[in-house]
Amino acid sequence: MDLGDSAAEAAFREEIRAWMGRTVRLLPAHDPVDLHERLASFRVWQREAVRAGYAGLSWPQEFGGRGASIMERAIWAQELDRAGAPDPVNSIGEGFAGPTIIEFGSQEQKERYLGPILRGEEIWCQLFSEPEAGSDLAGLRTVAEPVDGGWEITGQKVWTSRAQIADHAILLARTGSDRHRGITYFLLPMHQPGVTVAPLRQITGEDEFNEVFLDRAFVPDAARLGPVDGGWPIALATLQYERATIALGRINVQRWVDELIDLVRAGGPEGPGADPVVRQRVADIAARAAVHRLTALRALTRMADGAPPGPESSVGKLFMSPLLVDLCDLALEVLGVSGRYLDDEDGGRWQRRALWVRGMALAGGTPQIQRTILAERVLGLPR
């Protein structure tokens, strides 16, 4: 048990902290709201990351990556948060699609796809979920029909993040009737007439999610990943990469806590920082944010040891959602009515966050579903 950095970890942290500090200065102070503007910021960031050798941190070195360990990735994520790095808009490309192609792709596929992901040139989205296939992914109905030279895909996908800026998609489609052994994994080019992206506007006013309609969209057979009807195990591997990415993900907790503290401090000696009630609440939030990070570190330590996830890895989301809500609500309270002004720089940012965290609480299973799962699967209470 050593919660501090080892000498090598400390050196890595120092190195990337310096690099990130320089690189964020090339970007706007706060990440833009508009997805296309965020993409522009991300591309600047990624260009610098390639130059410095940090792109594809977790990828093996032979594919242009750095072969970083779990703890190095965790340090990277912490420092991204600290530095205020731009939204990693190609997290699906770098975090899910790339590692899956490295594991299951042909030599030609690796040569075709990996470089552009690494360089941030091609953005990826994930076409897995369907209206009738969410938690029960194997119930998917989108079909792939064999045609000359490839496949034609027809069906509907939903909750697809960033489809409107994606160049490619990892796609699951039905090629046989067997639930699990009738699914094939494709790498779909998004820019074609058979693909229609319909943004879903969220209560934040943004439309990061989309519905994607596929009407005889064409995939060359060269872009089929793995064997026909053999997509299910590959999909499970992608979901593993997804979970690792989320576990390591930039959750912004510490940065938001720091911003809240700055906000309170900005009021000066007569400001909210002098109010004992506010002081108690800020301290409570700072404490819970630290506890969240520490609990994540326990889960990462297990992951680094190759051990199966323990109970600490399943409590993270239930703990984080109310923490983020309380954090944003306190910031809004400190700001007063201007917190509700979308045209106020601080207000607009915190208000959007306050709405966004309420949606995040629902994503990947509502808190009530999460509690039921914990009670049944971890504590063993009867169904």
Next chain:
Amino acid sequence: MRFAFTDEQEMLREAVAGALARDLPLARVREVLACGDQTPVRALHRAGGWTGIGVDEDLGGQGGGVVEQAILAQELGRAAAPGSLPIAGCLAAALLAGGDTPEADDVRSLLCDGTAAVVVAIAAGRDAGTGLEVRDGRLSGEVPAVLGAPEADVLLAAVDGAVYEVAVADPGCDVVAHAFVDPGRTIADVRFDVAPARRLGAASADDLDRLTDLGAVLIAAEALGAAGRLLDLTVAYAQQREQFGAPIGSFQAVKHIAADMLVDVETAHSAVYHAAWAHERADPQQAAAAVSIAKSFATTATARVADAALAVHGAVGFTWEHDLHLFLKRAHSATSLYGSAGAHRERLARSLNLVAETSAVTA
């Protein structure tokens, strides 16, 4: 960065848990509480070598540090083990760590082999007392709310950077015990009235805050153990108790309470062991923040677990006969010892410099 017990720490945990399960089941705990004789519990501590945990082996201890002491405290909490000496002894060992005189070695060896109950006269409550003073080798002053004092053979006092020893049997030493809500804990107001005091050597720290912080970490660890046991009791009860023709654990209302208990126990674990590690290894400012996080967050969470356990058990959990209250009282009373949640949040807030201009002056 690694946040997991080492193999040695896991072995220690298993050894302590195993010995307590075998030799101190709840029926035995109740016998000890009823007759008030702690002798068998102290024998168990001696036999396991637990009295020397946190003291270097070349000084006659068992080695280990605050994390190992927290492991012991957690398992004692899980067992609702009676007696406050284990935690009080850890504080005594920490205070003696600065002294390398023969007198300090002498007391340390009595402490480590468990032949004497050594307790530091330090307040576990908000009131620090009148302040102690030594004149002509005699100690005077009052310290209220000293955890473990009713069990002590020897009291240690830190005065002007030195450690003094007073025999409790001396007429100049008055120990007035309180009836504490948790029958397994002992606490007393201590008064020294020109009591003969032997100087043992230099105190380990220039202020007693670090000692109070160690108490806070270990009390939080003990509460964590009690909360973990309450979660186990609650899950077992919810599986077995039937109402409306089904085990109550099949109802979502009960499942959701149990899931929230798990969240509280797991996150409290993170806070407690972070603080234990930081108290020993991090710089003083980081260590103090870690302790305040643990004492404010973890003891609040574990007290919440106790209430949730009572809610699931219903009226049977409110009876004296049921074991639940032994753990509930340990978890609840932990919030009052070595700094309340509010006091620790205020200390954390001060370290965050929420009022940038003035904090440098007032801190």
